[in-house]
Amino acid sequence: MSETYLNTCTVLDNTNSCFDELTDDERRLIETSKVTLTYKKGEIISKQGSFASHIIYLKKGLAKVYLEGKSKNLILTITPPGNLMGLPCLYDGNNVFLYTASSYVDSEVDLIDIELFKKLILQNSKFAFSIIKTLNANTVQTYGRFYCFTNKQMHGRLADILLCLSQRIYGKDSFHLPLTRADLAELTGMSTESVVRVMKDFKDDGLIKTEGKEIELINLEMLMKISDVG
Amino acid sequence: MSETYLNTCTVLDNTNSCFDELTDDERRLIETSKVTLTYKKGEIISKQGSFASHIIYLKKGLAKVYLEGKSKNLILTITPPGNLMGLPCLYDGNNVFLYTASSYVDSEVDLIDIELFKKLILQNSKFAFSIIKTLNANTVQTYGRFYCFTNKQMHGRLADILLCLSQRIYGKDSFHLPLTRADLAELTGMSTESVVRVMKDFKDDGLIKTEGKEIELINLEMLMKISDVG
DNA sequence: ATTTTTTTTTGATTTATATCAATTTTTATC
DNA sequence: GATAAAAATTGATATAAATCAAAAAAAAAT
Numbered sequence: 001m002s003e004t005y006l007n008t009c010t011v012l013d014n015t016n017s018c019f020d021e022l023t024d025d026e027r028r029l030i031e032t033s034k035v036t037l038t039y040k041k042g043e044i045i046s047k048q049g050s051f052a053s054h055i056i057y058l059k060k061g062l063a064k065v066y067l068e069g070k071s072k073n074l075i076l077t078i079t080p081p082g083n084l085m086g087l088p089c090l091y092d093g094n095n096v097f098l099y100t101a102s103s104y105v106d107s108e109v110d111l112i113d114i115e116l117f118k119k120l121i122l123q124n125s126k127f128a129f130s131i132i133k134t135l136n137a138n139t140v141q142t143y144g145r146f147y148c149f150t151n152k153q154m155h156g157r158l159a160d161i162l163l164c165l166s167q168r169i170y171g172k173d174s175f176h177l178p179l180t181r182a183d184l185a186e187l188t189g190m191s192t193e194s195v196v197r198v199m200k201d202f203k204d205d206g207l208i209k210t211e212g213k214e215i216e217l218i219n220l221e222m223l224m225k226i227s228d229v230g
Numbered sequence: 231m232s233e234t235y236l237n238t239c240t241v242l243d244n245t246n247s248c249f250d251e252l253t254d255d256e257r258r259l260i261e262t263s264k265v266t267l268t269y270k271k272g273e274i275i276s277k278q279g280s281f282a283s284h285i286i287y288l289k290k291g292l293a294k295v296y297l298e299g300k301s302k303n304l305i306l307t308i309t310p311p312g313n314l315m316g317l318p319c320l321y322d323g324n325n326v327f328l329y330t331a332s333s334y335v336d337s338e339v340d341l342i343d344i345e346l347f348k349k350l351i352l353q354n355s356k357f358a359f360s361i362i363k364t365l366n367a368n369t370v371q372t373y374g375r376f377y378c379f380t381n382k383q384m385h386g387r388l389a390d391i392l393l394c395l396s397q398r399i400y401g402k403d404s405f406h407l408p409l410t411r412a413d414l415a416e417l418t419g420m421s422t423e424s425v426v427r428v429m430k431d432f433k434d435d436g437l438i439k440t441e442g443k444e445i446e447l448i449n450l451e452m453l454m455k456i457s458d459v460g
Numbered sequence: 461a462t463t464t465t466t467t468t469t470t471g472a473t474t475t476a477t478a479t480c481a482a483t484t485t486t487t488a489t490c
Numbered sequence: 491g492a493t494a495a496a497a498a499t500t501g502a503t504a505t506a507a508a509t510c511a512a513a514a515a516a517a518a519a520t
Contacts, residue, residue: 067373069381070460076373088373090359091366098370121359128358129320129351135365136321139372140328143297143306143318146376150419151299153506181468189380191508196469212516230300383476411498421478426499442486 009164010078010145010187012138018084018130026120026127035111039103045085048100052089054111058082061107062169066186068100075187077141078104080169085109087135090118105178149189152230157188158198159227162208166217174216239394240308240375240417242368248314248360256350256357265341269333275315278330282319284341288312291337292399296416298330305417307371308334310399317365320348335408379419382460387418388428389457392438396447404446 019027035054039045039061046056048068063079076099079085085101095114121128148157161184166173181199185192202208207223209216217223249257265284269275269291276286278298293309306329309315315331325344351358378387391414396403411429415422432438437453439446447453 067377069377072381074377074380076376088366088369090362091370092363098373118359121362122355125352125355125358128355128362129348132320132351132358132361132365133322135362135369136318139318139365139369140321142369142372142376143328146306146372146379147297147299147304149376149380150304151302180466192467193469193509194507197507200469410496422497423479423499424477427477430499 009141009160009168010075011164011168012077012079012083012141013168018127018134021126021130022120022124026124029116029120030112033113033116037109037111039107039109041103041105043103045101045103045107045109046097046099048097050097052086052095052097052114054114055087055089055117056085056101057110057112058085059108059110062104063101063107064104065099065101067098073100073186074189076145077138078169078187084134086114087131087138089114090121090131148230152227154188154190154194154198155201155226156228156230157190158184158195158202159223161188162202162215162217163220163223163227173218173220174214176213177215178213239371239390239398240305241394241398242307242309242313242371243398248357248364251356251360252350252354256354259346259350260342263343263346267339267341269337269339271333271335273333275331275333275337275339276327276329278327280327282316282325282327282344284344285317285319285347286315286331287340287342288315289338289340292334293331293337294334295329295331297328303330303416304419306375307368308399308417314364316344317361317368319344320351320361378460382457384418384420384424384428385431385456386458386460387420388414388425388432389453391418392432392445392447393450393453393457403448403450404444406443407445408443 019030022030034057036059045063046052058079058081060081062081063085064075065077065079065085067074067076079101086097088098089095121131148160152160165177166175169175179187181195182192185195188195190198199208199210202223203210205219205222207217207219207226209218249260252260264287266289275293276282288309288311290311292311293315294305295307295309295315297304297306309331316327318328319325351361378390382390395407396405399405409417411425412422415425418425420428429438429440432453433440435449435452437447437449437456439448
């Protein structure tokens with residue numbers, strides 16, 4: 001039970017390569033029919049429950065993918081550029097977005113017609129297989145997140161997210177974090193006040209340093225241990 | 231936010247039809263190479279972390295699919311006959327079972343070589359597409375379950391499971407439930423004692439009746455309301 | 461520069477739920 | 491049928507974490 005994949009980490013790390021499997025003709029089909037859109041920070045890219053006519057490819061920016069709840073949202077994943085959104089809509093008798101996606105920062109997406117997408121899957125099995133792999137990569141991540149939300153407690157979950165952001169988005173121990181405490185709360189499934197308190201614990205214990213929105217992870221080893229123990 | 235799909239329900243209801251997409255030759259390939267095994271109640275069918283050389287098709291019985299945790303397990307789904315297990319192993323650089331599957335009752339499975347399975351996906355895109363649909367059906371369910379575990383509290387979750395078992399497995403309001411309170415606890419992510427207490431609440435409020443392992447749902451409407459409100 | 465709004469922080473209280481401990485009931489075994 | 495083992499129940503207690511309320515700090519708007 002020290003599974004690398006069982007962590008709260010939310011950031012997809014599979015840059016999507018499924019388009020590599022297409023022929024030049026097929027790729028041209030997408031290129032000529034796709035629609036490119038830009039979104040400002042905070043705008044909704046796809047709305048849970050709305051008709052899903054397109055698969056969404058995130059070209060630039062950062063997206064938040066989440067289930068909308070009565071009281072609070074459940075963030076499923078943070079999607080960096082190079083990834084597809086809306087794939088789970090490829091599902092019998094269902095052409096509806098299962099989740100809402102919104103932009104964390106200014107973003108740019110390509111919309112690919114879902115019927116064209118289906119057609120490509122049916123005519124190119126390599127492409128289909130690569131979609132299968134992508135879906136499974138997502139599933140692995142969701143399982144890990146699910147496990148953490150139900151098994152780890154606050155300190156573990158927050159350590160997870162800090163490590164995840166540091167490693168998967170910024171690639172360094174010291175970075176500028178544009179998220180509010182409320183964002184972190186949403187991400188870790190805890191209350192804003194609890195985020196503040198746990199952050200304070202981490203600071204008091206010398207695990208992290210913060211100055212405004214700048215954050216530095218000082219004791220990575222200990223953070224990992226906390227993440228692991230839960 | 232009164233989504234039919236957002237419930238704790240754990241039972242897969244998509245009887246797998248992907249084999250219908252195969253040609254006779256392809257089906258024969260599977261038939262001749264498959265290995266059939268039987269498992270007694272409680273035995274482990276696939277072990278999380280072990281080498282996944284096969285995709286598992288459940289022919290008879292009922293399987294519990296779960297992540298093994300340090301202290302407690304997280305049940306991902308209850309799989310009735312006609313479904314595949316181990317599909318998420320089709321994932322780059324990964325030939326390891328992501329979850330453990332064990333039999334709730336005496337069960338029978340077919341093991342299909344994973345390399346053959348991959349070959350069929352790559353040579354038959356209709357088959358591949360049907361696998362995609364199956365994976366997505368699973369994802370929808372996992373999302374719903376994830377939402378409930380993090381948003382609903384005990385009464386809602388238990389109401390969910392009772393309704394789910396009644397509707398999806400037994401197809402009637404009155405049934406023999408072979409699960410212990412500890413099983414129900416595992417299924418709903420609560421402690422055994424809490425299951426007992428909530429069941430008592432339901433009985434006191436005239437929502438259900440129990441006699442030994444027999445259980446009858448009396449006030450379905452109210453149970454649904456509890457499930458919905460959380 | 462001042463006001464307004466948003467975000468962060470802190471302390472006190474409440475709540476849901478787990479845990480612990482003990483007892484009763486049911487089921488299985490010899 | 492007696493004994494052992496497993497499961498269900500009950501009550502008391504502990505705990506993690508949310509909520510509530512209020513103040514301080516920071517950011518944005520005028």
